[in-house]
Amino acid sequence: MNSIAGPSNSNTEQEDGSLIQLPVKNVSTDLIVPFLIRQKVLPNIDDALSTIIPTTNQPQCFNYNHHPHPLTLVIFSNEVATAVVGEQKNVIDAEGEMMLCDACITPIHKSCPPHMYYSCDKCKFFLHLSCYNLPSGLEHDHGEGLHKLSLGVKGALSWSFCDFCLFFTNGLFYRCEDCSFQIDVKCASMPAVIRHEANRQLKLIIGRYVKEVRDFDCSACGYTFSSYYRYAYASENCDFNLHPACAMLPRIVRHKLDKHPLPLAYPPYSHHSGDIYCEICEEEIHPKRWTYYCRECDQFFHNPCLTQSAIEYTNIKFGHQLVLEKCHRSDHPLTFTLGSLRHTCSLCPKIVYYDIAFECASCYFSCCDTCAGIDVLE
Incomplete structure (x- = not known):
């Protein structure tokens, strides 16, 4: 295992006491805020987010490069609806759906400071305060020297593959135009050295897989590292190793x-x-x-x-609504979701239950992405 610079490169070494321990309770405050500090977007102080809160109490519109509509800063009220999941109070919208940040694809939490978020009045687009301030570019070493990556997004129905965790996302991601390397914003925020509650005593250092004398197995899932699993967090003697996706498993x-x-x-x-x-x-x-x-x-x-x-599908935000006249009536918009209404597609034998589907709850219609004519992986 060759040690390389981590997903988010830093000019300062982390002290043992400041190492991030996974799994984090809140991605926006526990993972992305430290990333913004390492990237010099935020000062290295306890209440770093307070430095980027707009100073006026009046409603304002904010332009955002990766969304076509202006955004509004929303401050939580005591009446906001929430759903308790584990240790967090996740905010839900008027339809009872959990509100997810469109950058990191994690919930908007009422209980976490600074108790505000950005919202689009025209569509269900939300951003954590920290994610709104993600840098537009960064330098990244993914084993072939420093490359310049730019922040981008494809859209709700067009996914990008993360070369670090090996999952797809329809949130924001960083991409190198020279080598096509892509990494989602959660993985880009991961430091080079971490701890994990599964073995709190060990420091785990990011490395890129190299075939050596013996194979390495992931301590979480047991799968052997290979050229497909390009990266690993490993202890110094390689007795405890984690795929990035396993290291980032949700709590x-x-x-x-x-x-x-x-x-x-x-x-x-x-x-x-x-x-x-x-x-x-x-x-x-x-x-x-x-x-x-x-x-x-x-x-x-x-x-x-x-x-x-x-x-x-942890990095996929579902819920986008659209009209698909070629496969369903125009007055019944379909919702992009994980199928729950039917076991198979209404138009073909493909199984859609708990897989990608476009559903109409009012008439029990559900179709697969093929019949909908939408290739999310294109």
Whole structure:
């Protein structure tokens, strides 16, 4: 494993006490704000976000390069609707949908300072205060020297592939025009050295995979590193290694097979006697691998089994509405979502349940991306 500069390069070394420990509770304040400090966008003080709050109390319109409409700064009121998920109060809109930031694709939290966010009055476009101030460009070393990356976005129905975590996103991302390297803003905010609560004593340093004397396995999922998994966070002696996607697994997820929030769990599972099995695939779970676990129902879930529904699409913001006259009536707009109305597409045999779908709740219609004529990966 060759050590290289991390996703967000910094001119200052991190002290042990200031290392970010994953999983973070709030991406916008615990991951992106430190990134903005390292990039010299914010000063290195405790209340750094206070330095970029507009000074007037009057409503203002703010132009943003990556959105066609002006944005308004919204200050939380006591009456704002929220939904409690784990330790956070996530803000929900008038339709009861969770409000997600269109840059980092994580929830807008009422409980986190500075208790405000940017919003578009014409569409469901939201930004954390920190994400609004992401730098338009940065220098990045992804193993081939420093490259200049520019901030961009494709759109709600056009996804970009992150070369660091290997997931798609329809949020903001940084791209190198010379080599086509792309990285989403969450991964770009990751420092070169981290800690993880699965093994708090170790410092994990970013590296790029190089075939050496022996193979390395990810301590979370057990998969072997290869040329496909280009990066890893590894301890000094390489006894504890994590794929970036595994290092960034969310603290809590939800799944249709369990009504409770599912926290990330680590071995040893001393509270559970005997073998443990995944509720989705019903196969035995390796006793040294991470899982998501519901203590109330005593249910375990493989991380890979949760991948598509809860993790693989973690960087995708659903909810965009559009009219597709060629496959459905024009007075019934369809919602871009993870399918929940039908098991298969209304127009073909393709399975859409808990996969990409365009749905009309009023008439129980659901079609796949192929029948809709939309290729989100194009």
